Amino acid sequence: MRAALISLICILALAAVQLLPAADPARLAAQNAHAVLSERVGPAPAEGQPDERPTLSDVVLDGPALIERSGDRATLAIFGVGFESDVPSEDLTVHYHARRSLIRGLREAAAERDLSLAVEGEEGPTAKSQGAGASFGVRHDSTRGALIVEVTQPGGARQRAELVGWSAPERSSLYPPLVAILLAVVFRRPVLALFSGVWVAMVLARLKAGASVGGALAGSLPDFATRSLWPQLADHDKLLIIGFVIAMLSMVGVMTRSGGIRGLVDSVAKFARGTRSTQVATWIMGLVVFFDDYANCILVGTTMRPLSDRFRISREKLSYLVDSTAAPVAGISIFSTWIAYEVSTFAPQLPAAGLASDQGYAVFIASLPFRFYCIFTLVLAGLIVWSGRDFGPMLAAERRARATGQLVREGGTPMVGDAATHIEPAPGVIPRAYRAIVPMLVFIGVTVLEIVRVGNAAHPGLWDDAGIDFVRKVTLVLADGQSSRAILIGSTSGFVVSCILAFFAGAAAAIPGAIATTIRNMGIAVAILYLAWMIGAACDDLGTASYLTELLGDRLAPPLLPTLLFLLSSAIAFATGTSWGTMSILLPLVVGLSWTLGERDPALGGYTLMLLSIGAVLEGSIFGDHCSPISDTTILSSTACAADHIDHTRTQMGYSLTTMAVAITCGYFPCAFLGWSASAALALGVAALLMIVFVFGRKSDSPAQA
Secondary structure: OHHHHHHHHHHHHHHHHHHOOOOOHHHHHHHOHHHHHHOEOOOOOOOOOOOOOOEHHHHHHOOOOEEEEEOOEEEEEEEEEEEEEOOOOOOOOHHHHHHHHHHHHHHHHHHHOOOEEEEEOOOOOOHHHOOOOEEEEEEEEOOOOEEEEEEEOOOOOEEEEEEEOOOOOOHHHHHHHHHHHHHHHHHOOHHHHHHHHHHHHHHHHHHHOOOOHHHHHHHHHHHHHHHHHHHHHOOHHHHHHHHHHHHHHHHHHHHHHOOHHHHHHHHHHOOOOOHHHHHHHHHHHHHHOOOOHHHHHHHHHHHHHHHHHHOOOOHHHHHHHHHHOOHHHHHHOOOOOOHHHHHHHHHHHHHHHOOOHHHHHHHHHHHHHHOHHHHHHHHHHHHHHHHOEEOOHHHHHHHHHHHHOOOOOOOOOEOOOHHHHOOOOOOOOOOOOHHHHHHHHHHHHHHHHHHHHHHHHHOOOHHHOOOOOHHHHHHHHHHOOOHHHHHHHHHHHHHHHHHHHHHHOOOHHHHHHHHHHHHHOOHHHHHHHHHHHHHHHHHHHHOHHHHHHHHHOOOOOHHHHHHHHHHHHHHHHHHHOOHHHHHHHHHHHHHHHHHHHHHOOOOOOHHHHHHHHHHHHHHHHHHHHHHOOOOHHHHHHHHHHOOEHHHHHHHHHHHHHHHHHHHHHHHHHHHHHOOOOHHHHHHHHHHHHHHHHHHHOEEOOOOOOO
């Protein structure tokens, strides 16, 4: 009966997609006009010749439309922007959306040149720009699948570029992530669920290209390999991440055989003498590893797992603590690999709010008090471990582990096999903690030094520039430090050191077996990671995020804007499994919008609403990522802790939803509607979390039923 009910709910959810309103193709085309700016203009070069043609953005930024330039600031004048489409539309705002999209793209292109771009004619042609600025014509040709932009500059010079192969996303773009998520929840088989989601995406792509149903079904499986799997296998950054996971887990396997992990556990156990103190130690360790979320997941999860197993802490609880102190810490740390990316997504648009784009770091720091979800997530995790209380599905998991010693539920499938999690020290080896501590310190040290070395090389003379503040210097180095490459080099260095220590400990013969066991038992984790990346890329091709953005884009009122942006970014991150991708889509749109709406509400103000809106997008992206079973950081947390992936997602979701509700009701609503300060909202939110934990939470060791 229960299975039939769940199946019925899933079928209704899939059918309900067809009840959603269709997206307006013309409006979506206008909103994506900026994509054409990166296309090249002029006749294509002969075959075999390098393409040195300028992009359309180069033509504009190097032409007479750029009426003023002083140092790193420039002013662009835009007169008319017209839009036409062969698809009928009743939306009279398409011209405005095309203008906003082009300005967004030009600002991003200017930022790549280290220019802060001001625009005369931001909302519409002004008297000052009459006869002096560039005019744009945007055309949507649905029959060819083309977006065309033509620019006319003073003197009558015209340049044209087009993007071929673009088509408006449809409601069907929601099917791949929805199928994957529903099947994962129902069958608890993430590989099957993700494979099905990618396959549905390949079928939809064929149908969208004009294939028949039979042709789409027949061609979808070859497409799975050629169009979806192969690009991910050939992706350099993906290979670096897989290499990092293998090297890190192999390092842990060698440290275990050399007695390092046993010695570390015995040393930590002197301070962490029970379930509560072990969880507190895990939470604190998660706060300390703040420079990168991937490194946080693997390092904290793998090193704390043996100790948490000793005290019968469920793998669901361990993976929750790891996941909840990875992205939230990296997301709000001013010295992490996240900050430069976060700032780069909205800083080019700051001139729309009357600010220079080089003030992005100052705006980011000013938005930190409004990062309610991350802050409350860290607070809730701390309250849970300090109080020893749990609620919801996590309470049931903890009581199962405590009462029966069953760390994974019966029938659950850990992301790393039992053989890899039950490696024992080699016979005759005396456990010593330094054999684990030294490789981990080498990993952290080499990773940080490599990020600094590569980042400094990308900015020669950066530290000689007295005009750039210290925080911005550090974040520029972190941004260009190639963190994926750095963590691979760091983990490989730690692995080599662990092998050397194992050799001198008399466990040299056990090293190959430890490596082989680790690699052999992480096949599921690698498969799920690649499938998650594949479905994310498929959603990007189908325009899932663009459809969701358009679906909710106009339902905006000034005080409601932060909450709606939080929910929208949550939905996009949940459906696509990527927080960074969600930020890159929404953040460039919210600066000008929030500033304009805030200025219309004197009680709120443009600057405050902008900070709230930036924080809401960043937080919603991380919340959706936390709840999504197709998120890479969620998968890495399950891998590091050897948890059943769907059980980790399901038990964590209860806590994530609680934190989300507190962030909205105690954070965004009071600040936007009542004009509360961030400190007052944070105090109210912490009080609410305290009440929830002590009213609804129960001791895991209590004999009462969950």
